[in-house]
Every structure is written in structure tokens, then in C-alpha cells.
Amino acid sequence: MSDNKKPEKIVGVKGMNDILPADAPLWELFENTVQTVLKSYGFQQIRTPIVEPTPLFARGLGAVTDIVEKEMYSFTDSMNGDELTLRPESTAGVVRAALEHNLTYDGPKRLWYQGPMFRHERPQRGRYRQFHQVGAEAIGFAGPDIDAELIMLCQRLWDDLGLDSIRLEINSIGDADERARHRTDLIAYFEQHRDQLDADALRRLHANPLRILDTKNPAMQALVNAAPKLLDYLGEESRAHFDGVENILRHSNIPYTVNPRLVRGMDYYNRTVFEWVTDQLGSQGTVCGGGRYDPLVEMFGGKPTPACGFAIGVERLLELMKASGEQFTPNQCDVYLVHQGDEAQLQAFVLGERLRDAGLDVVLHCATAAGPGSFKSQMKRADASGAAFAVIIGEDEVSSHTASVKTLRGADGESQQRSVEFDSVAEYLVDQIIGAGHDDGHDHGHVHYKH
Template sequence: MAKIQAIRGTKDILPDELQYWEFIHNKISNLLECANYQEIRTPIFESSDLYDRGIGKHTDIVNKEMYRFHDRSNRDITLRPEGTAGIVRAFIENKMSYHQNLQRLWYSGPMFRYERPQNGRQRQFHQLGIEFIGSLDARADSEVIHLAISIFNSLNLTDLKLDINSIGKIEDRSIYQAKLQDYLQQYYDDLDPDSKKRLINNPIRILDSKNTNTQRILSEAPKISNFLSLESQKHFDAVCNYLKLLDISYNINNNLVRGLDYYNDTAFEIKTLTSKGQDTVCGGGRYDNLIEQLGGIETPAVGCAIGLERLLLLAKEKIELPNKYIDFYIATQGEKANEAGMKIMNVLHQQLFKIEIDVSTSNFGKQIKQANKKGAIACIIIGNKEVEQGLVSIKWMSTQQQESMTIMQFEHSISYLKKKILFYKSINSY
């Protein structure tokens, strides 16, 4: 019978690898907690209309990449391809603005896009997002960028480049897109196939083309910076000024537009200069119209998302994981000893010690070797002799010192055991 394998574009995260994921997650969550951002969790599937209206019908995500299906009630459902639209839906539905005008939120979880799998990009992938909802102030944009940079710095990733641009407001882009369309129409035959399709419905997305010839044509194209309203230009100048004050270097990239229709004004990407596959590790911008567009009241917002697979590729070799250890390894021999061991296990579990019980039938020598291998601070030994005498033997692994006590004494010696565990942790750098 043929083996059943993981679907192409999905990947198991095994326990050894998961340690790195948890290390990164803990680092980031601590950093965001210090900035007073609250975690939010939304469902991994939503009504497809959320993404049609939010991301835009003419985007690659909606047209080519969404995992879209009808459920048994014939509802049009999509596995979330990104996080912001779901956060906005939750913000509106749960009337979050009634409780607090400003919402600083973050999320982390799996997303789904049907793309060609490659290193750092899977069809089920993970994103961490930061959303600042409720402020038009340029300081909000700068805060989100600052936090993203801080996340990379906290993982010792400094070989990065921040690209930033202003894509203006809808009115600015409408005028600009008409001018861009006119310019590109004369080069229609020289454009790549994707750009030809975009020329009618979404010409601004051509700026993001990776085709060398199309980029050569674009070098002489009108720049969106020449079509910004005074308000948009003033906002962008303020963001750049705050970034300078925060000592964050940036590069103004006139062709940076991002792949989602809901952005306006500030758009940015953080790229690695030591690329391992995809070089963009973070992208975001301002989306002042999205909340109103999805049925809420007019509310400005800005945010970004970091691809965790790409982040892990960059950070893994710089991460020093703490040593693995367990507090107690329980070694038993004989039926009565096994029963006593289970009772001891229960006592230790209730006190939140980290433990493992040996369920093999190996001799004590082999079980103690396993205790060493698992990084046990102490090995609890219970054999026939101990059962007869109602005793428990504790072997402190680093010093090989051994002590005995009755089971009743053991149950009443929890504070003593905690102190001993802390002592051995400190001297052995656990």
C-alpha cells in the first residue's frame, strides 16, 4: 500500500525544529508586550467575500492563490491568505472601537496561498502581524516600522534594508494610474504576459514586476511621487523624519507598491541582504479605507506582516537554544515499584516539575543512562528493596550523590526538592 505523504507545499514542524519556532515566538511576544500590543486570534477560514472586497478582485492573491471552496452549506469559504482582513472583520464585528479608540494588536498563525513552493515559501506558511488601528498620525507608521526592525534586531539580524514609498490616496492613484497606463500602452508588445493583463485592470501592480525588460521600460515611466496630494506628501515626509529620529536608515523606492489593493500612503518592505530564497522578510503599510470598505466606520490603520519561515531561515544559525533538561527521571523495576513510580509521577506533575517516567523493562544501569541522556537533574530510583521499605531513592546526577526518604517524607519535601533543583540548575547552567 502506498504511503500517504504531506501535501506538496506543506511541511511538518518536528519537535527539534519547533524549539526554534518557540524561541522566536517568545522573543517577539515579549517585545510586543513591552510595546503594549495585545495578541488577537482569528479563524483560519473566512467568507471569501472578505478577501474579494478587502484584498481586491484584481490582485494575484484573489485571482490565482486563494484556497477557495464551497462547504456543505454551499457557503463560499477561503482559507486565510493573509491576516489583516480577518483582524479588520473582528474589529468591526466585535465593536472593538467602542471599548478603545486606539487598538495595538498582533497575531501569529498559519496562512494559505497556492504558490510554487520554494525554500522559505510554502503553501501553508506562517505570518506574524502587527496592526495599529485608530491613528492617522505618522508616528503610528513609524512605530510599526520600528517594532518590525526591533524584532529583527532582537534576533541579531542586522543585514537588512528598509524600502519605503508613498502610494498616495485613492484619488492620487487614480490620476497616476491613467498616466502610467498611457505611458505603458506604447510599449504593450514589449511587456511580459502578466503585465499585459494588469495594464487594463491594475496597472500600478506592473511596478512590482520582476521581469527585467519590463523594469527597463518602467525606468522612464512617470513616478507616483509626482502625483501625491499635499496631505500625502506631508504625511510621508513626517514618517521619514521620525525614522531618522529613531536612527532607522531607509531607501525611498518609487516602484514599491505592495500586492494588496487596500494600502494607501505609506508602503514599506524590509529585505535581507543575505538572501536565502525570497529576500523580502516583512511588508506592510497604511490602510485607512479598509475598515470602512468592509462595513465599519471610517478608521485609519497601519500594519505589517513578517514571514516566519523566512525569518527562521535567517535567524536559526544565530539562535542559541537553552540546554534541554528535565527535573526528575523516574526509574523503576518490578510491578509494585511501577505502581509507586506512578504515584510519585502524579505528585511531581501536580507540583509542575518537568518529569519523565521510564516505561521500559531495562535494568537500572540502562535507565540511569537514559536519565543522563535526557539531561535529568535527578533520577528517582524505586526497586523491590525500596518498595519493601517504603522508600524513594534520589540520585542527583551531576554530583552522583544519593539520598533516601520515605514516600510520605517525599510528598512533604516539595519545597526542599524545588530548592535542590534550582541549586543544580544554577551550577550546571541549565
């Protein structure tokens, strides 16, 4: 007896999401804007592998951080026994690459990256097991000017994306010796109030007490507010550096708030730290975090090298873009090619290539399982494609060496149809699309003709 049981459907891993075609215009708009803004500040793209040696993160992030303790996807390579990890963030990988390839031999570098990161945490709004980040790393710059430039770059990005609900918080966490003095006093302070600490705070008390200041537990807010402030421990150099950042931001009219509770869980941060936050995403309010990490290059075996950077959580930012109310309509093409009959199909292929040569995006109707499709069903698909024009070739057009061009989205809502000489269709459509200024999400600045 044969087993006719239907195969079980396989679904994706929870917290690792598909980005579907309907969402593509929003992602493309964001990615194109990011690329334009970063390029305008002289940043060059770097692409590092998704998998890195596990010690890279254990050394860089600190063994006693949530990421290393419980969030990393780590495994042993079965072929050679290497300990590997799917990257939970990109700063460590970028610094590793800069060191390995001696990128700063001829001077400081402004680098940027984009791509997926992985953390084994409980999926929730704006937090996923596979998520995407865009980030910038400025390696080899020591002054407060680069810190301020990175912040201003972010402000320009929010402006270009039309986002006005993001605000800036900054702080200085000083240098290692200043943090050590503060840490001693912080531990002593929390020890005196052990009875008010929750389980998370007790666990972090001696290992990573700075993170207690970042608690979201409402019952601990008063205790944390009264804790020793790191800003009071800053030495002359750290204070001057932070004053330098503030001075540039004030002079450039970038609004900000100094948040003395703003800290970093990673071991490698020092001096300036900053976050861009919003009230529109519930508890997951941070859309971008950054700061200075001068010790990291030396921690990875390089010469002492100052550095500063930031990372943007792409999914959270896209949520904000959606909330702004702007519509992002997925347009497949400028032109949809409709045809009836074998000869017409051959002509449609020729015309499709000519239109693409002219810089237009073209969808040529192809047969489905139900067959080639009637004229009416093809026109329905043309309308659904978002195209500005349908170009129709039937028996009459083949014999007269013309094509019928139908306006699908006229300025007055009227659809018009006219017959155009076959050899003139490309020129006619380019004139129509550029002349009408069709806002279809495509860049027609690249329209060209091949001879």
C-alpha cells in the same frame, strides 16, 4: 484467497508541512519573543477563524490580484451553498471581526494575531501552501506616529531574536486620487514601451499597473527604473504624513532606505508602505511587509476608520534564525525518573507529581512494546532526554525511603550521584537547578510548592 496487501502509506499534502518535535524549541522561542514584544507595546491578541466568506477577500484584496485570481483555496459549502475560502492572509479577517463586534466603539485598538494561512501556489524555499504569519493591526489611529511605532516594534523583535541581517525599506503610495493620476501616467508610459513588457506585465498593464514596478524580470529593470515615481505625485497631506514617519525613524536611530518602487498589490493600502528584507533567503527576501490601509474599513461597510499593520512570514524568519548559527536543542524535561520493580514504579509516580508541583518538568519512564526496560536502557533514555538530572528508584531506595539523584550534565562534565531522602528530593532538585542556573530552555521563575 485473502488479500494480504499492505495498506498504502498516506503522506501529507505537498507544501503543507508537519512541524516536528525537534523544531518545537525554535518555534516556541520565536512565539514567546513575539508575544512579549507585542505585549510591551500594548497589543492584544485576536483569533479569527481559518475559514472566511470568499467575498471578504475578493472585496478586500481586489479581484485582479494574484491571490484572488489563482492562489486562494475556495470552495462551496455542500450543506448550505456558502462560498468559503481558507484565509490567504489575516488583515481582512481582523478588520471584519473588529467591525462585526464593534471593537473600536470605545477608542482605537492595537491587535495582533498568529496562525496558518493558505495559498495555492508552487511550493519553494520559504513559500508554502500552508504557511504561518504573525501580524499586528492598529485600527483607529490616523497619524504617522503609529506607522513609525509598528516599524520600531519590528526592529525590537529582530534585536531580541538576535537577527542583524534584516534591513528596512519604506515608501509612500499616497492616497487614491494621487495614485489615480500616477496610474494614468504609468499606463501611458508602459504603453509607449509595450515591446519591452513581458506576458505578466502586459496582463497587468490596465488592471494593476503598480505591480509591474515590482517585477523580478531582469530584462525589465531599466524600463521600470525610468517609470514615473509615485512619490512625485504626493499631495501636501500625504507628503507631510511620510515626512512625519521619516522624522520619528531618524530621531529613533532606525536605519531605512526609501524605495520608490515599493508598492502593494492589494487595493486597500495607502500612504506608508514598508518591508523588512534580507539577502540570506535567495529571491524570497521579504520577511515582513506592512503599511497603512485607511480605506479598508469603509470598503467592508464600516465608518471611515484609519488603520495600519504588518505581517511576518514565520517560516522565513525561522530560516534566518537557523542561519544565525544558534543551537536550539530540544529538551524534554528537567528530570527523568528511572525505576525498577512494581513498588518502585508506584513510588516514582508519587515522586513525579511532587516534582511537578515544585514547578519541574518531569518525564517518567514508561514501558515500550519491548517491555519495561533494564536499568541500563532507562539511563540511556534519561541521557537522550536532555534532562539535567536522573532520579532513580529501585528496591534499595524503596526500603530506605530515598531516591538516588544523578547529575547528567554537571558543570565540569562529571556525573555525580547521591542519595536523597524521598521527602526532600523536590526541594533538593529545585535548589540544584536554580543554583546551577541550568539553561535548559525552561522558565523556573514559576517554581512553587503545594502543601
